[in-house]
């Protein structure tokens with residue numbers, strides 16, 4: 407089935423660095439965007455900014471770990487028009503050595519990053535299958551594929567998000583629904599400022615062929631492609647947005 411004439415995207419973690427760039431990018435392309443995050447005021451402020459720029463947007467509070475709230479928000483959206491695009495950007499991180507990793511932090515991170523993503527993908531996916539069209543785009547990380555030290559639960563959740571994405575692609579592919587992940591190296595957002603000091607930044611940029619971090623707008627551009635009708639046959643991919651990092655070995659002095 408073809409895409410609906412009005413495209414409607416729901417973004418989790420939409421007030422964060424990547425989520426906000428995705429919301430702005432999709433709105434500029436003509437989507438109505440439903441910006442969801444923990445803080446309703448931050449969602450409303452971004453929606454107002456997008457509306458001021460001529461886009462169509464609304465904000466809504468959503469904690470992705472709250473299954474009842476996820477179901478309620480999707481039901482509320484059903485009355486307005488179906489959500490045909492889901493972008494899952496909500497995530498938290500806490501660096502610590504694996505042998506010292508606090509089990510409570512482990513559970514909390516799994517709950518937000520993996521189970522929260524599952525809740526939203528299930529609610530959205532059921533509706534997309536019924537509509538015969540849909541785009542699910544998970545925001546993963548290269549940490550889902552390689553064991554950068556001290557990323558503990560975060561890396562494990564991103565590995566899980568990659569597999570969840572592939573499962574969705576395999577099971578929903580016959581219904582006009584695609585599921586793909588965007589897996590960045592560090593992106594210049596509040597999250598990275600929280601975990602990378604100057605020394606970490608130098609180490610990373612020395613090992614990324616592009617010699618810099620990704621910008622949130624570059625993640626948004628990849629999401630916009632995967633959400634497009636033209637990407638109908640792109641399904642089950644983990645798209646590394648990494649400046650060449652995953653393709654390269656040790657980079658010698660330049």
Ligand SMILES: NC(=O)c1ccc[n+]([C@@H]2O[C@H](COP(=O)([O-])OP(=O)(O)OC[C@H]3O[C@@H](n4cnc5c(N)ncnc54)[C@H](O)[C@@H]3O)[C@@H](O)[C@H]2O)c1
Nearest residue numbers: 419421422423424469470495496497547592593595597598
């Ligand atoms: N910044 C990076 O370097 C980087 C690199 C690779 C992947 N990523 C991924 O990109 C995505 C966005 O990261 P970001 O850099 O924008 O981080 P961010 O911290 O700026 O944004 C994350 C957002 O998620 C929200 N959030 C946290 N817990 C939530 C919950 N329970 N329910 C709903 N929302 C919740 C936060 O309020 C925040 O607005 C994440 O999935 C992250 O893992 C980021």
